[in-house]
Structures are given as structure tokens and as C-alpha cells.
Amino acid sequence: MLTALAVLSSGLTAGAADAATSGASGTTAFAPAISCPSVADRLDQVPDRAQAEVQRNLQQLESQIAEANRRLASSAGQGGPNFVQNAILGPLKDKRTAVLERIQIAFQRAGAQAPTGLRGLATCTVQDDGTGNNNGDQNNGDQNNGDQNNGDQGDGNQNNGDQGNGDQNNGDQGNGDQNNGDQNNGDQGDGNQNNGNQNNGGAAGQIVCPEVADRLGQVPDRAQAEVQRNLQQLESQIAEANRRLASSAGQGGPNFVQNAILGPLKDKRTATLERIQIAFQRAGAQAPTSLRTLASCDLRNGNPGNGNNGNGNNGNNGDGNNGNNGDGNNGNGGDGNNGNGGNNGDNGDGGDGGAQARGPVPEDFVDIRSVQPNVRTPRTQQNGSRGTFSVDCGRNEKRIFNSDNVIVAPGVSNGAQHTHDYVGNESTNNQSTNESLLAASTTCRNGDKSTHYWPVLRALGQQEFDANRRGGGLDLNVGKILTPVSVQITFKGNPTGKVVAAPQFLRIITGNARVGGAEANAGWTCTGFENRQLTDKYPLCPRGSRLVRVFDFQSCWDGQNVDSANHRTHVTFPQADGGCPQGFQPIPALEHRLVYNVPQGPNFAVDTFPEELHKPVTDHSDFINLMNEQQMGQVVDCINSGRRCR
Structure with a gap:
């Protein structure tokens, strides 16, 4: 009615x-x-x-x-x-x-x-x-x-x-x-x-x-x-x-x-x-x-x-x-x-830009020795691809930093509101295009112009050049930026089959910069304890052990797109057995492994958006593939033939 x-x-x-x-x-x-x-x-x-x-x-x-x-x-x-x-x-x-x-x-x-x-x-x-x-x-x-x-x-x-x-x-x-x-x-x-x-x-x-x-x-x-x-x-x-x-x-x-x-x-x-x-x-x-x-x-x-x-x-x-x-x-x-x-x-109010970080808190840290082994790796099957291809792009010795994110916020200065470490492509910023990236120089020894970046890790209580800059102190990211003692960039195979070439300009983000966001999977561990990883806690490593950040990237591609609206749905992670879901095909599985000397105790933190309080669960890493067809072909051949290449 x-x-x-x-x-x-x-x-x-x-x-x-x-x-x-x-x-x-x-x-x-x-x-x-x-x-x-x-x-x-x-x-x-x-x-x-x-x-x-x-x-x-x-x-x-x-x-x-x-x-x-x-x-x-x-x-x-x-x-x-x-x-x-x-x-x-x-x-x-x-x-x-x-x-x-x-x-x-x-x-x-x-x-x-x-x-x-x-x-x-x-x-x-x-x-x-x-x-x-x-x-x-x-x-x-x-x-x-x-x-x-x-x-x-x-x-x-x-x-x-x-x-x-x-x-x-x-x-x-x-x-x-x-x-x-x-x-x-x-x-x-x-x-x-x-x-x-x-x-x-x-x-x-x-x-x-x-x-x-x-x-x-x-x-x-x-x-x-x-x-x-x-x-x-x-x-x-x-x-x-x-x-x-x-x-x-x-x-x-x-x-x-x-x-x-x-x-x-x-x-x-x-x-x-x-x-x-x-x-x-x-x-x-x-x-x-x-x-x-x-x-x-x-x-x-x-x-x-x-x-x-x-x-x-x-x-x-x-x-x-x-x-x-x-x-x-x-x-x-x-x-x-x-x-x-x-x-x-x-x-x-601190005067000289001495912003006080909000977080982390003591509850964000845990002794790695109290964590039970939890890393499970699928067994490689007969048809699996066992090889690896490693790329040496340095440790950001050149201190290439900015607080942009060209994948998520192209054209926006300080779009990340936290500072990123960059290795590989030396020109990456919010104004970058595929063309400008291809024209730039690279820190990778094999000439690969791909860009790899992640939030910096800081030692708290020490000053840094960006204390009064956006992305740094003005966004509540304070402390001395730590240069990794080791950066390993490795492409691996798939446990259930051969990999196919990843397309040039493919963009992948692993981990999530937001508390409660999807796929918050960045790993924190310590050398000597890498069979146990944390996502939501910082590990406190015993003497003689170093802090490790591990980023495993999505390695199943939809076969069509180099990016998607949320920068995630064009790629996904393998299933429990290592195979890709229906509609996806395996590509070389990228891993970033970063090793640090950090101060003893709960005195370090990753850069985050100001409101995320430096929670370890917000850790993430980004990759733009700029390998040409020949370079990607070398990676695929090495992995599928079971070799270890550099």
C-alpha cells in the first residue's frame, strides 16, 4: 500500500x-x-x-x-x-x-x-x-x-x-x-x-x-x-x-x-x-x-x-x-x-623538532626464545621448480630515502607519511613513471632497474636528518635510521610446478601498512631462530643474534594485470600445498631478507603512518618489476632448471 x-x-x-x-x-x-x-x-x-x-x-x-x-x-x-x-x-x-x-x-x-x-x-x-x-x-x-x-x-x-x-x-x-x-x-x-x-x-x-x-x-x-x-x-x-x-x-x-x-x-x-x-x-x-x-x-x-x-x-x-x-x-x-x-x-612544543614517538610500547616486544618454531615450508613436488636467483642491489649505502609511495599514492608528496629505504632503481618517487624508471640508474650489479623499498627501521632516542621533515619527525617517525648489515633479494620457485615470467611493470606490495589490514604477513625474527617468525611483535634477540625482517611476496599472478585497484587482487599467495589458486599461475617468488644490528632491549621501531603507533604488524615492502625480457628470462630459466644463480 x-x-x-x-x-x-x-x-x-x-x-x-x-x-x-x-x-x-x-x-x-x-x-x-x-x-x-x-x-x-x-x-x-x-x-x-x-x-x-x-x-x-x-x-x-x-x-x-x-x-x-x-x-x-x-x-x-x-x-x-x-x-x-x-x-x-x-x-x-x-x-x-x-x-x-x-x-x-x-x-x-x-x-x-x-x-x-x-x-x-x-x-x-x-x-x-x-x-x-x-x-x-x-x-x-x-x-x-x-x-x-x-x-x-x-x-x-x-x-x-x-x-x-x-x-x-x-x-x-x-x-x-x-x-x-x-x-x-x-x-x-x-x-x-x-x-x-x-x-x-x-x-x-x-x-x-x-x-x-x-x-x-x-x-x-x-x-x-x-x-x-x-x-x-x-x-x-x-x-x-x-x-x-x-x-x-x-x-x-x-x-x-x-x-x-x-x-x-x-x-x-x-x-x-x-x-x-x-x-x-x-x-x-x-x-x-x-x-x-x-x-x-x-x-x-x-x-x-x-x-x-x-x-x-x-x-x-x-x-x-x-x-x-x-x-x-x-x-x-x-x-x-x-x-x-x-x-x-x-x-x-619540544622546540628543535624533537618529536616524541607514540609507540611502540613494551607489550610490542617479545623474547624470540619464548616463541615456538612456527615456520612451515611446503614440500617441493616432483614437478616443482627448485632453483633460486639472487640479485645484489646493495644495502642502501647511498641513503636514498623519501616518504612517497608511487604504487599507492602516485603524484602525492609524502603519500606514505613514513620514510622508505630504496635499493635498485635510484629515481623512485611519487612522480615516477614507467618511462622515467626505465631511464634511471640502478644500484643492482646486474643492471636490473627494478625498484625495491620498505619502511626504515630506527634506533629510538637518537637524532636523524629528518627530525623536522615530513615522513620523519613531523609524522612522529623519530630516531636514527639503521642501515641493514645485509639485504638479500632472492627469487625462488614454486613447489608444485614451473614458474612463468612476471610481466614488466608488475607492482606488488606484501604486508600491510595498516593495523587490521589484509595480508599483514611481514615476518620478524632473529638470526639463529629463523624457524620461528612473528608478525605482530618485535623480537628481542639474544646477544650474538641479529634482528631479521622477512618479506615474502605474492607469487601467483592472474596472467593479465600488472596492478589492481587495491594493488593486491592481481596477485595472491600460494595455497597450503604451494600451488596457485585457480585462475592464477606461478611467477618467481620474491623474498626480501633484511638483517640489522639494533640496540639492546625495546629501543627500535619501524616507521609507520602516525596513527599506527609503530606497530610491527604494519611492516611491509614494495616491488616494481623493471627487468627486461632477457633479464626475466634468465631468472625463469635458472629457477626452472634447479640452479642457484646470482
């Missing part, structure tokens, strides 16, 4: 009544107010099963407008000519798009035809009435430019919140968007007083956001294209936000960056993350959880002096009070990054 929905009243736009004031002449004059298209009267008959959800979302739309009007009134006179569009109308459009999409989905879930044209109702304008003029159109003009600046150009009406249940995120119950509005104020206290002070410090800084691709797990084939498109959209949004950050340096008040850049960016990311979840669901797969927590981004200042002073005062107060209230209510535990911003401020 269908029931007509009671249409919400729409005389004055929600919140406009609050803006009305009585003039001295007794006539009523109106302050600027936000006007949005009516939605309820476009819905016609709403299915009974959808009534509650639709009503809740209509109320959410009203709450959004009311909150936007409050922000319009409280921010009068702030920012430049595009401030209202960038800080208020743009975010409001994103929120409305998400809610309108939820209304459509409510109809579909009830088995009814979804109303058409709802997305066209997302855009609002400012009615500036003491003069009778409609400045909304003028803002609307800005809006078109503003939306492009905001990334709507890429997100477009797609950002629309596809499924923008992004806002659902923030609370179907109506607390979300209000908090999201508050969040733009709450996060002001959280990040933006940081960010404002950073701007006042004179440096534009850079926007960094949590990594998404490695949180996705297995991406269904039917969802690959859509997921990849949305991952690229996330990168475009960050790049656009950083361009706006650079071009607007010095504009607005102390809350400008949060209101005009970080707040809108969070809304756009929320919508895009929701589209990724929906792509999984449409493919009949379980959607990845906790993606919503990755929506919040943080401003990292390129000038550690003034920025840190600002952060030092505001980090704890902002994050402690507003971060938890604003983002906590929104369900975005992810203001982890903003939280780290606060902590960066705290650490900045």
Missing part, C-alpha cells in the same frame, strides 16, 4: 526565520539566508516500507539548511569572494546530494521506482534580501567555479553522494550533518586552529589523507573499474585541495583552511568512500568496513617552527574537546589524522 507523504512546510527556508530581523520602520528586513529547492513535494507516493527512512532524510535536509544558515550568520565578513561557496554552499551541496541519494535508495529497497531528478535539487543559493537582489545567482556563478575548485568538477554530481551515504555516515539520525556542520566548527578547534596558525606561520603546508586502497581487501571483478575510478577521484580531490591550499595562502581568518578546504574535502571523500562500498554491494560482495573513518584529512605544515607553535597550543584542546565530540558523533573515528595533527603540535 502506498501512502502520500506529508509535505514539510517550506515558506521560509529552514533557518531563514532566525535570520529575519525587524527594522526600525516596523517592516521586516531579511539578512542573507540560504534557499534550497523543496524536495518533499517531488516525491509523490512513498512506499510504506520507505516512509520512516524518507521522513528521516527529509528532516536531515532541513537540519542541514538550518546549520548552513547558522554558519552563514556566524561567518559574516570572513574569507574572500568565494568563501560562502567554498565553506558553506559547496559542503551543503555535497551533504544534500548524499541525502537525496539515500532517499532514492530507500525507494529501491522498498521495491518501488525511485523518483527521478532528485540530484538536481542539491544546489542551494544565498538570498540576500534587504535589497531585493538575489545574490544566490551570483554565488551560483561562484558555485560553478567553486564546485570545480572544490573537486565537484571531478566528483561532479557523481560526488553526489552516491551514494553519498557518506552523510549517512554522519548520521541518518539527524545528528550527523549537524555534527558535520559542527565538525566544520568542531574540527576548526581540532585542526583548524592548528591549520589557521599554520597558515599564519607563513607556510602553506600540505594536505595528507589516510590511505584507502590497502583497506579494501579483495575487490570483486565486477567492481574493479568503479573502485579504481573512485580511488583516482580521491587522489584528484587531494591534489585539488592542495592546489587551493597553495593558491589561498594568507586568505581568510584562522578557520579559513578548515571551512574552505578541509571541511569540503572531507564531505567529498565521504561520498566517494560510500561509492566504493556501494560498488562492492552491487557486485554481490561484502563491503569493506570502516571506510568512513578515512574521510578526514589533515594539514601538515611545511614550516615546523611557527606551525608547531600553533599546534602545540591548540592540538590537545582542539582535538581533545572538539575532535572527539565532532567526529566521534559523526562516527568518524578517523580524525585520527587530525588527532595526529594535535599530537604533532604537542611534539612541536
Whole structure:
């Protein structure tokens, strides 16, 4: 049975009544107010099963407008000519798009035809009435430019919140968007007083956001294209936000960056993350959880002096009070990054960049002698490939470091937020292309230009060159970088059959930089104890024994792709017997084995994202294959013929 929905009243736009004031002449004059298209009267008959959800979302739309009007009134006179569009109308459009999409989905879930044209109702304008003029159109003009600046150009009406249940995120119950509005104020206290002070410090800084691709797990084939498109959209949004950050340096008040850049960016990311979840669901797969927590981004200042002073005062107060209230209510535990911003401020208080690492803790360490042998190797069968091929690429004696990750975050400076050791290709950074890598020099003695990189290991309590740099101390990675005493790069065979050539430009990541992420399999052990490995603890080695990190890479390839949306599903690990799953074929199995002299006791740690607290389970390693056909042929022939080659 269908029931007509009671249409919400729409005389004055929600919140406009609050803006009305009585003039001295007794006539009523109106302050600027936000006007949005009516939605309820476009819905016609709403299915009974959808009534509650639709009503809740209509109320959410009203709450959004009311909150936007409050922000319009409280921010009068702030920012430049595009401030209202960038800080208020743009975010409001994103929120409305998400809610309108939820209304459509409510109809579909009830088995009814979804109303058409709802997305066209997302855009609002400012009615500036003491003069009778409609400045909304003028803002609307800005809006078109503003939306492009905001990334709507890429997100477009797609950002629309596809499924923008992004806002659902923030609370179907109506607390979300209000908090999201508050969040733009709450996060002001959280990040933006940081960010404002950073701007006042004179440096534009850079926007960094949590990594998404490695949180996705297995991406269904039917969802690959859509997921990849949305991952690229996330990168475009960050790049656009950083361009706006650079071009607007010095504009607005102390809350400008949060209101005009970080707040809108969070809304756009929320919508895009929701589209990724929906792509999984449409493919009949379980959607990845906790993606919503990755929506919040943080401003990292390129000038550690003034920025840190600002952060030092505001980090704890902002994050402690507003971060938890604003983002906590929104369900975005992810203001982890903003939280780290606060902590960066705290650490900045140290003065000379002496940031204090958060973690590891004593519980992250265990005596290797207390661990039982646990390494199992499948028996090589008659048709298996027994050979090995070793490549000597040095130990990074040249100290080639950066905090980029060209596989996961191409084009993003400091995309890893931790420092990597590099051996092999000497040019690898966020700007690298296949062509630039092929043209570069290499540290590998056989001329192999492949790139191998992993997070550095540090001795805690000692200074390093990057104490005041991004990826280092500014991202809470502190201590002296330890150069391995040995780096072994070895390609091995497959226990059940011959290997085939891996394609040039193949990209593989083993381990996972996120606590709780998929395939967290990097191994920690000690020389003399290598039949026992740990993934979630650092081993404490007895005297005479050295620390060992072991990275075994996925060695089953899908036969088609050199990369995938989450950088994992094009390759996989062998099954228990050593054979590859159906649809995959064995390629040379790469292993990185790194040996270190470390300080005695729990006084070392691997670099991580700031919020991952230097947990050993986040260890990982990356590989881009740049061997030419002849070089790869030598590797395959050696392995399949059972030889040991160097």
C-alpha cells in the first residue's frame, strides 16, 4: 500500500526565520539566508516500507539548511569572494546530494521506482534580501567555479553522494550533518586552529589523507573499474585541495583552511568512500568496513617552527574537546589524522623538532626464545621448480630515502607519511613513471632497474636528518635510521610446478601498512631462530643474534594485470600445498631478507603512518618489476632448471 507523504512546510527556508530581523520602520528586513529547492513535494507516493527512512532524510535536509544558515550568520565578513561557496554552499551541496541519494535508495529497497531528478535539487543559493537582489545567482556563478575548485568538477554530481551515504555516515539520525556542520566548527578547534596558525606561520603546508586502497581487501571483478575510478577521484580531490591550499595562502581568518578546504574535502571523500562500498554491494560482495573513518584529512605544515607553535597550543584542546565530540558523533573515528595533527603540535612544543614517538610500547616486544618454531615450508613436488636467483642491489649505502609511495599514492608528496629505504632503481618517487624508471640508474650489479623499498627501521632516542621533515619527525617517525648489515633479494620457485615470467611493470606490495589490514604477513625474527617468525611483535634477540625482517611476496599472478585497484587482487599467495589458486599461475617468488644490528632491549621501531603507533604488524615492502625480457628470462630459466644463480 502506498501512502502520500506529508509535505514539510517550506515558506521560509529552514533557518531563514532566525535570520529575519525587524527594522526600525516596523517592516521586516531579511539578512542573507540560504534557499534550497523543496524536495518533499517531488516525491509523490512513498512506499510504506520507505516512509520512516524518507521522513528521516527529509528532516536531515532541513537540519542541514538550518546549520548552513547558522554558519552563514556566524561567518559574516570572513574569507574572500568565494568563501560562502567554498565553506558553506559547496559542503551543503555535497551533504544534500548524499541525502537525496539515500532517499532514492530507500525507494529501491522498498521495491518501488525511485523518483527521478532528485540530484538536481542539491544546489542551494544565498538570498540576500534587504535589497531585493538575489545574490544566490551570483554565488551560483561562484558555485560553478567553486564546485570545480572544490573537486565537484571531478566528483561532479557523481560526488553526489552516491551514494553519498557518506552523510549517512554522519548520521541518518539527524545528528550527523549537524555534527558535520559542527565538525566544520568542531574540527576548526581540532585542526583548524592548528591549520589557521599554520597558515599564519607563513607556510602553506600540505594536505595528507589516510590511505584507502590497502583497506579494501579483495575487490570483486565486477567492481574493479568503479573502485579504481573512485580511488583516482580521491587522489584528484587531494591534489585539488592542495592546489587551493597553495593558491589561498594568507586568505581568510584562522578557520579559513578548515571551512574552505578541509571541511569540503572531507564531505567529498565521504561520498566517494560510500561509492566504493556501494560498488562492492552491487557486485554481490561484502563491503569493506570502516571506510568512513578515512574521510578526514589533515594539514601538515611545511614550516615546523611557527606551525608547531600553533599546534602545540591548540592540538590537545582542539582535538581533545572538539575532535572527539565532532567526529566521534559523526562516527568518524578517523580524525585520527587530525588527532595526529594535535599530537604533532604537542611534539612541536619540544622546540628543535624533537618529536616524541607514540609507540611502540613494551607489550610490542617479545623474547624470540619464548616463541615456538612456527615456520612451515611446503614440500617441493616432483614437478616443482627448485632453483633460486639472487640479485645484489646493495644495502642502501647511498641513503636514498623519501616518504612517497608511487604504487599507492602516485603524484602525492609524502603519500606514505613514513620514510622508505630504496635499493635498485635510484629515481623512485611519487612522480615516477614507467618511462622515467626505465631511464634511471640502478644500484643492482646486474643492471636490473627494478625498484625495491620498505619502511626504515630506527634506533629510538637518537637524532636523524629528518627530525623536522615530513615522513620523519613531523609524522612522529623519530630516531636514527639503521642501515641493514645485509639485504638479500632472492627469487625462488614454486613447489608444485614451473614458474612463468612476471610481466614488466608488475607492482606488488606484501604486508600491510595498516593495523587490521589484509595480508599483514611481514615476518620478524632473529638470526639463529629463523624457524620461528612473528608478525605482530618485535623480537628481542639474544646477544650474538641479529634482528631479521622477512618479506615474502605474492607469487601467483592472474596472467593479465600488472596492478589492481587495491594493488593486491592481481596477485595472491600460494595455497597450503604451494600451488596457485585457480585462475592464477606461478611467477618467481620474491623474498626480501633484511638483517640489522639494533640496540639492546625495546629501543627500535619501524616507521609507520602516525596513527599506527609503530606497530610491527604494519611492516611491509614494495616491488616494481623493471627487468627486461632477457633479464626475466634468465631468472625463469635458472629457477626452472634447479640452479642457484646470482
